Amino acid sequence: MKKVTKAIFPVAGLGTRFLPATKSIPKEIMTLVDRPLIQYAIDEARAAGIKEFIFVTSRGKGALEDYFDHAPVLEQELRKKGKDQLMEVLKNTNMESGAIAYIRQHKALGLGHAVWCARRLIGNEPFAVILPDDVIAAEKPCLQQMVEAHNETGGCMVAAMEVPQSKAGAYGLLAVEEDNGSLVKVSGMVEKPKPEDAPSNLAVIGRYILTPKVLNNLNKKHKGTGGEIQLTDAIAEEIGGKEGVYGYRFNGERFDCGSKAGFLQATVSFGLGRDELRDELWGYLQELVASEKAAQ
């Protein structure tokens, strides 16, 4: 089986839930503590062995391209002042020449369409898709867990997690044929179903390993839920095929940074995870809880 070395990062969405901020900055540049969302996604991809990074962008996403570029004036200034530690921090943002590609999605026709826009850069090999607004805190990065599992299964694989019944309608949900704990064999997938049509509360979240056949399925440009070209529909076509579709229950905590509440939770969690911030932030949170309780 061919190794997974390419990842698509669909970042062409409008990010309307974060307006007015996203009027002028891409959602993926918003920062958790001091790193933009896109940096977390790139670090996770690198840990999983990804060598080629394909961004599907749209108008107004220039800040993303600049972020991964060298900043000669800034670097020169830091070097002159002997700020080696900051130079080291910047290193992670630099990409090897030719390792990163940008493709435009000219109209936001849906996630499936965004992935399809990158088809010519994929060729005949399995590839990963990472949605940077799903940030996953995990000891072993989520995509790395999936690549290891995929080495055994092949086929298509989606990251999966149980969600509360009340929120299930916001996700793509899996019907399960066989459940082996971390790995499930999928017998159906429905995007944002009505409660009565939900096959389970096992939801697909923003990490995928896909075969090139999914790109062929996307050629049909079939419109699904919400009138958008849905990635889940194109993956679902592979169910029952020779290679099959798997859900992978990853170890780790996922934050929905596409929503305000999820973004704030991630900020607190990643803040508490930093040695230099933990005590001050924790002290503040305790004071806040105490004064809330006193006011009740």
Ligand code: UTP
């Ligand atoms: P979302 O559903 O979160 O949409 O897309 P959005 O536009 O980013 O944000 P809201 O809902 O308006 O606040 C999930 C992922 O799919 C990408 C987005 O960039 C995000 O990474 N996407 C979505 C595209 O690249 N193109 C599309 O046409 C739709």
